[in-house]
Structures are given as structure tokens and as C-alpha cells.
Amino acid sequence: MDSKIIARDEVTTIPSLFRERLRRAPDQIAYCQYDIASQEWCSSSWQQMANEVTRWQAGFAKENLQPGDRVALMLKNGREWVVCDQAALGMGLVTVPLYVEDRPDNVAYIINHAEVKLLFVQDKPQWKRLLDSGADLGGLKRIISINRISEDDEPDDPRLESLSDWLFGLHGELQAHDQDADALASIVYTSGTTGRSKGVMLTHRNMLSNAYEALQCNQWGEDQEVFLSFLPLSHMLERTAGYYMPIFLGAQVAYARSIPQLGDDLLKIRPTILISVPRIYERVYGKIQDGLKKKSSLARKLFHSAVNVGWKKFEYEQGRCGWSPSLLAWPLLNKLVASKVLEKLGGRMELAICGGAALSPEVARTFIGLGLTLLQGYGLTESSPVVSVNRPEDNVPSSIGLALPGIDVRIGEHDELQCRSECSMQGYWKNEQATHDSFTADGWLRTGDKARIDDDGHLYITGRLKDIIVLANGEKVPPNDMEMAISLDSLFEQVMIIGEARPYLSALLVLDPDRWADFAQEHGIHPEATDAFNQKVIVRGVLERVGARLKDFPGYAQIRKITMTLEPWTVDNGLLTPTLKVKRPKVMEKFSEQVDAMYKGHSL
Numbered sequence: 001m002d003s004k005i006i007a008r009d010e011v012t013t014i015p016s017l018f019r020e021r022l023r024r025a026p027d028q029i030a031y032c033q034y035d036i037a038s039q040e041w042c043s044s045s046w047q048q049m050a051n052e053v054t055r056w057q058a059g060f061a062k063e064n065l066q067p068g069d070r071v072a073l074m075l076k077n078g079r080e081w082v083v084c085d086q087a088a089l090g091m092g093l094v095t096v097p098l099y100v101e102d103r104p105d106n107v108a109y110i111i112n113h114a115e116v117k118l119l120f121v122q123d124k125p126q127w128k129r130l131l132d133s134g135a136d137l138g139g140l141k142r143i144i145s146i147n148r149i150s151e152d153d154e155p156d157d158p159r160l161e162s163l164s165d166w167l168f169g170l171h172g173e174l175q176a177h178d179q180d181a182d183a184l185a186s187i188v189y190t191s192g193t194t195g196r197s198k199g200v201m202l203t204h205r206n207m208l209s210n211a212y213e214a215l216q217c218n219q220w221g222e223d224q225e226v227f228l229s230f231l232p233l234s235h236m237l238e239r240t241a242g243y244y245m246p247i248f249l250g251a252q253v254a255y256a257r258s259i260p261q262l263g264d265d266l267l268k269i270r271p272t273i274l275i276s277v278p279r280i281y282e283r284v285y286g287k288i289q290d291g292l293k294k295k296s297s298l299a300r301k302l303f304h305s306a307v308n309v310g311w312k313k314f315e316y317e318q319g320r321c322g323w324s325p326s327l328l329a330w331p332l333l334n335k336l337v338a339s340k341v342l343e344k345l346g347g348r349m350e351l352a353i354c355g356g357a358a359l360s361p362e363v364a365r366t367f368i369g370l371g372l373t374l375l376q377g378y379g380l381t382e383s384s385p386v387v388s389v390n391r392p393e394d395n396v397p398s399s400i401g402l403a404l405p406g407i408d409v410r411i412g413e414h415d416e417l418q419c420r421s422e423c424s425m426q427g428y429w430k431n432e433q434a435t436h437d438s439f440t441a442d443g444w445l446r447t448g449d450k451a452r453i454d455d456d457g458h459l460y461i462t463g464r465l466k467d468i469i470v471l472a473n474g475e476k477v478p479p480n481d482m483e484m485a486i487s488l489d490s491l492f493e494q495v496m497i498i499g500e501a502r503p504y505l506s507a508l509l510v511l512d513p514d515r516w517a518d519f520a521q522e523h524g525i526h527p528e529a530t531d532a533f534n535q536k537v538i539v540r541g542v543l544e545r546v547g548a549r550l551k552d553f554p555g556y557a558q559i560r561k562i563t564m565t566l567e568p569w570t571v572d573n574g575l576l577t578p579t580l581k582v583k584r585p586k587v588m589e590k591f592s593e594q595v596d597a598m599y600k601g602h603s604l
Contacts, residue, residue: 004250005220008212012181013204014244015090018053019176021247022046028224031079032269033255041254041268044079049086050174052079056087058170063142065117067092067177070187072116073234074098074107074126077255080146080163081233082243084120089204092177095186096199097234100126103555108135110189110197114429115139120163123147127160142166181205187429188236189554190381190476197554199429200381209422210384211244213404217389218351225249225350228271230256230280235474236385237355242275263344270346277356278363279472279503281374285363288341305329306337307369314368318395338370345372353389355379356474357501358461364397377401378459380447382438384423387447388459399458409459410444416465417451418444467584469499477505477557485549491515491542494569496587497559498595506561506598507546508591510568533564561598563591 006024011017021030026047035042044052065071071088073095075081088095096114098107100122107130111119117140121127124145130137142159149162185204189197227246231238246253254269256262262280292300309330315321342349352367355377367374377389378400387409390401403409407421424445427435438446450463469477479497486495486507494510511519520527523537532538539562546559569575575586588595 004222005215006248006250008208011208013089013176013179013183014185014208015086015176017208017244017247018050018086018090019174021250022050022174025250026050028250029252031082031253031255033078034257049079049083052083053087053090054172054174055167055170056083057091057175058172059144059166060087060091060093060118061172062170063118065091065093067179068094068184069118070094070096070114070116072096072098072111072114072119074100074102074119074121075146075233076100076122077229077231077233077238079255080120085243089185090174090176092179092183094184097186097188097239099232099234099555101555103551103558104130104133105135105551106197106553106555108133108137109552110199111137112139113197114187114189114199117141119143121145124149124160127157131157179204181208184426188234188381196552198431198434201426201429202384203426206384206423206425207240207244209406210386210404211240212248213406213421213423214241214386214389215245215248216405217391219392220249225251225273226269226271227251227253227273227275228256228265228269228346229253229275230259230262230265231276231473235356236381237277237379237474238275240384240386241353266344266346270348272348272350273353274345274349274351275353275355277472277474278354278359278501281352281354281359281363281367282472284345285360285366288366302333302337306333307366309333310338310369310371311365314395318393334371341370342372349373351375351392353377355386355389357470357472359397360501361398368395368397375401378461382425382445383407383419383421383447384425386423387417387419390458394456396458399454399460401459402457403459409453411451411453412440412444412446414465415450415452415462417447417449417459417461419447420444469497469505470501471499471505471556472501472503473556475554475556477554482550482553482557485553486546489545489549491519491545494582496582496584498588498598502599504560505558506563506595507559508587508594509542509546509562509564511564511566513566516566563594563598 006020011020027045029043030046030049032041032043071093073081073084085095096116098110119140121143127143140159144166145162148164182203182205184201185207186202187199188202189199227242229238229242233239233243256265292303309326312324313327313330316323349372352372352374354374359376364374373392375390375395376397377386379385379387386404387407388401388403390396407419409419412418418440440446448465449461450465452460452462467479469479482497483495486492491511492509493512496508497505499505517527520532523541525532525535525538542562550558569582569587575583
């Protein structure tokens with residue numbers, strides 16, 4: 001292993017990892033992000049980061065927080081997220097990451113459930129949205145706004161304070177509370193089958209082990225790697241692989257401005273490592289395909305030839321096929337086509353990781369054929385999160401790769417993938433039953449996914465024990481519970497949620513004829529009008545009623561598009577089983593055109 005990498009036995013906690021990197025390379029660039037005021041990219045060294053951590057720790061000290069108290073971060077990706085995390089963990093506090101765009105009522109639930117004492121928000125409007133939700137947030141002692149609160153916008157809550165005021169005049173020394181590797185470091189809330197989020201309890205050992213084991217899956221060079229971070233740091237894939245792992249590696253992390261600006265940021269930052277969910281690769285793929293439509297037939301032929309020959313080259317180098325004379329054309333095709341496409345990713349991408357959900361085989365084949373080292377993996381928050389990943393020298397794109405070093409996997413009852421390692425969570429916060437249900441009697445973590453393992457050790461997901469939908473961004477939602485909640489509204493006779501590997505959730509709704517007639521007339525629409533279901537007032541009204549039934553679910557578990565019908569799903573028409581369970585594939589087949597229409601022209 002490269003000498004620049006910090007060895008696992010050199011650190012026991014996340015703050016000790018930070019201090020060791022500081023000791024080794026205080027002047028090395030650690031983070032880079034865009035400053036709106038100066039309209040420039042600004043870099044921070046490890047020493048500069050440490051200086052900020054000490055000021056934040058002085059801020060925590062004046063709040064009289066005790067080790068084990070919870071601090072919540074509802075912040076955009078950036079150096080402040082890292083500073084807050086390191087400062088809190090260094091004082092023995094427990095961090096609770098929150099999604100910036102999450103629904104206020106779900107955020108309030110998490111804050112109360114985790115008994116958060118201190119909350120960091122991006123700005124005052126973000127906090128106001130929480131207040132306006134009507135939730136009781138009396139347990140919070142202090143709310144800190146990263147953005148300054150202007151004199152004309154005085155806080156209407158005495159607990160709210162701007163970061164600059166909170167830190168004014170503070171200084172000190174870098175603190176590292178004496179704590180055990182198995183001390184609770186973070187509570188990460190993920191969707192639960194009851195609709196309410198569940199708090200996954202992760203220790204320092206859990207997350208450090210996962211980050212270091214993931215690091216073993218690639219041979220790293222001497223030059224400093226550059227990561228481009230854009231997945232939310234509240235997402236465990238980004239936190240472990242895009243934040244803790246780079247500290248082990250001594251890499252630089254640049255924070256993307258936004259998804260719409262990602263293309264420009266790739267060209268500016270020129271990252272060597274990209275970690276993403278499938279949607280980003282699919283988005284780039286879609287742009288490539290749109291561009292090809294405008295090209296000449298010769299250009300399209302050259303592109304497809306480049307992908308085909310590049311794929312053969314990949315298979316040959318992986319040892320899965322023999323040499324072919326067509327490979328002689330690769331240098332020219334690479335120069336004319338492949339290299340120009342990869343230049344749009346910055347031109348020096350060495351490794352692209354895809355996790356969180358399944359990537360389309362066609363998308364994977366295209367990028368790999370163009371010469372990108374694209375590796376799919378698998379994980380879950382409860383395992384900190386990475387369980388498996390392909391290796392550059394042993395890459396089977398249709399699989400989720402090999403288990404990480406130090407992680408044991410097996411196929412249990414009902415073909416369930418189960419794992420055991422130092423990365424497995426301690427359980428769910430204040431939920432003993434869910435914790436018990438998540439482990440086998442002999443201590444293996446149950447993933448809930450069905451899988452198989454081939455003779456070479458590669459894992460393949462074959463299904464789910466429970467119908468959990470995994471969105472294109474990796475978020476997991478329980479459709480059965482959502483469908484049940486929606487069906488409690490008498491307007492809806494039958495419901496099916498759609499969203500697997502999609503950018504958002506949609507729903508097929510069978511309406512009760514009598515309730516529909518009343519609903520339509522209340523909105524000034526004749527219930528038998530041929531275009532009644534397409535009227536904006538009707539669509540908006542139905543979405544509001546659906547949203548009301550889903551108010552207790554996580555913010556990302558919301559329905560954006562709907563298709564309505566009065567024709568029920570029955571055993572006779574083949575859409576229900578004899579036990580009256582919905583035959584999802586059959587329903588999807590019947591409504592394929594409507595489903596396609598609900599996702600036509602969507603954007604990330």
C-alpha cells in the first residue's frame with residue numbers, strides 16, 4: 001500500500017484520522033469549493049481546516065454540550081460540513097446528518113427522535129420552514145445559520161444565531177475527546193418500513209473500517225487524487241467514500257456547485273475520482289445520445305464502433321475473450337471519439353464508482369467501451385455502507401462485485417444476502433424490535449436483498465425479500481406501506497407506487513367511481529369528461545390528497561406524477577393474484593405507455 005495512505009492501525013476514531021492527516025501534510029490542499037462572493041474557487045489546506053475546527057469546538061464548548069449529545073447538520077456539501085463533523089466528533093458529540101431538501105415534518109421528527117441539542121442550517125429561511133411546519137422543536141438549545149442573518153432580518157427565535165456571531169472572538173486548541181473506537185459517532189436516518197425514518201447507529205470503528213476496506217480495492221498512484229463531491233454528505237456513500245476515504249488517501253475533495261453546473265465543474269476541477277448514483281451517468285448518457293442525433297451518420301457509426309471495439313478491448317483485458325483484429329482500430333477510435341467524450345468529464349478520470357441502485361447495462365457498456373473505468377458496487381446504510389464493489393482488474397459490470405476485504409458475505413434463508421463485519425451497525429436508535437429483526441440469530445446483518453454468488457465470488461442481486469423501491473439516487477422507499485397509507489383515503493380503491501431506478505416516484509391510482517364523481521364536481525369538472533383526468537385542477541387536487549396521506553414518510557418518499565383510472569384490478573383481468581395481491585409486472589405491462597409518459601422528458 002502506498003506510503004501516503006494512513007494505515008488502519010494508526011487511527012482509532014474519525015478525529016484521530018483527521019489529526020494524523022494534519023500531522024503528515026498540514027500545507028497540502030484538502031478541500032476546494034466555489035465562493036459566490038468572489039466568484040472564484042477557493043482552496044483550504046489541512047492546517048486551515050484544523051484552525052476552523054478549533055473555533056467551532058470553542059463554540060460547542062460554550063453551549064455546555066456533553067459527550068454523547070446529538071448535533072444535527074442540515075447543510076449543503078462544503079467545507080463547513082466537514083468542519084462541523086470533525087469539531088463535534090472531536091468533542092465526543094454524535095452527529096446527525098439531515099437532507100437539506102427533506103420535508104420539514106420529517107426533519108422535525110428526526111430532530112425530536114434523536115433528541116438533537118444543536119442544529120446547523122444553511123440560512124434563516126431553512127429554519128423558518130421548520131418553524132412553519134408547526135412541529136414542537138423545544139428540545140433544541142441553539143440553531144446556527146451558516147449564512148449571516150442581516151440586520152434587516154433579525155431572527156424571530158432567540159435560539160437562532162448566525163455562524164459568524166456564534167464564532168466571534170473564539171479560538172483555542174484542537175480538541176480530541178478521549179473516546180473508544182466503538183463509541184457512537186453518528187445516527188443516520190434511513191427510510192423504515194413503517195413509514196417513519198429509522199436511526200442507524202454507527203460507531204467510529206464502523207465507518208473507519210468501511211472507508212479503509214474500500215480503499216484496498218484499487219491500486220493508488222503517487223500523485224494526489226482529486227474527488228468531485230456532489231452526492232449529499234447525508235448519504236452514507238458520499239460520507240464514507242467521498243469524505244473519510246479521501247482523508248485516509250490524502251486526496252483533495254472539490255465540492256460541486258450544483259447538479260445543473262456539474263458539467264462545467266467537471267471541466268474546471270478535472271477530477272480523477274467520481275462517486276455517483278446511476279442517475280448521473282444516465283444523465284450524461286442521455287446527453288450523449290441527444291448529441292448523436294444531431295451528428296452525421298458517419299459520426300454516429302464512428303461512435304458506435306468506438307464503443308463496440310472499446311468493449312471488446314475491455315473484455316480482452318479482463319481475460320474473458322481472445323484477441324481480435326478489430327482491436328487494432330482502437331488507437332484511432334480513441335483519438336477520434338472516446339477521448340473527446342471523456343474530455344467532457346475533465347479528461348483525467350481514473351475511476352468512476354456507481355452505487356446506490358442498479359445501473360443500466362447499456363449505460364455501463366457505453367462508458368466502459370469509451371475507456372472509462374466504471375465500477376459498480378453495493379451497500380446499505382446499516383453497513384456503513386459499502387458491502388461489495390468490482391475491482392479494476394476484475395470487473396464484471398453485471399455484478400455488484402466482490403465483498404470488501406474484512407467483510408464476510410453469505411446467502412441465507414430465502415436467498416437473502418447477509419453480511420458480517422466491523423462495518424455493521426450497532427442497531428437502530430430507540431428501536432429494539434427493528435434492531436432485532438435486522439440481524440440473524442448468529443449475528444449476521446440481513447440486507448433484505450436476494451442474491452447469488454458465482455464461483456469467483458462475484459455477487460449478483462436477484463431480487464428483494466420486501467418490495468423496497470430503490471430510486472436512481474439510491475434512496476430506498478417502502479411501496480407497500482405507502483400504498484396502504486394512500487388507500488386509507490376513500491377516493492383511492494387501489495394504488496401502485498412506481499420508481500425503481502427512476503429519478504422520482506409516481507403512482508397508478510384506481511379511483512372509487514362514486515368518490516370520483518363527487519371530487520370532480522367539487523372542482524368544477526364533469527366526471528365523465530374524456531379529459532377529466534388530465535385537468536390541472538384535478539391532478540393538483542389528487543396529488544394534494546396523496547401527499548396528505550404520506551406526511552409521515554421521509555421527504556424523498558413523495559409522489560410527483562400520477563396516472564388515474566376507474567377500471568379496477570381484479571383476479572379476472574389478471575392483475576391480482578387469487579389472494580388479491582397486485583401482480584406488479586402485469587400492471588406495469590398494462591400501463592407501460594402511461595408509465596413512460598410520467599417519466600418522459602424528466603430531469604435530475
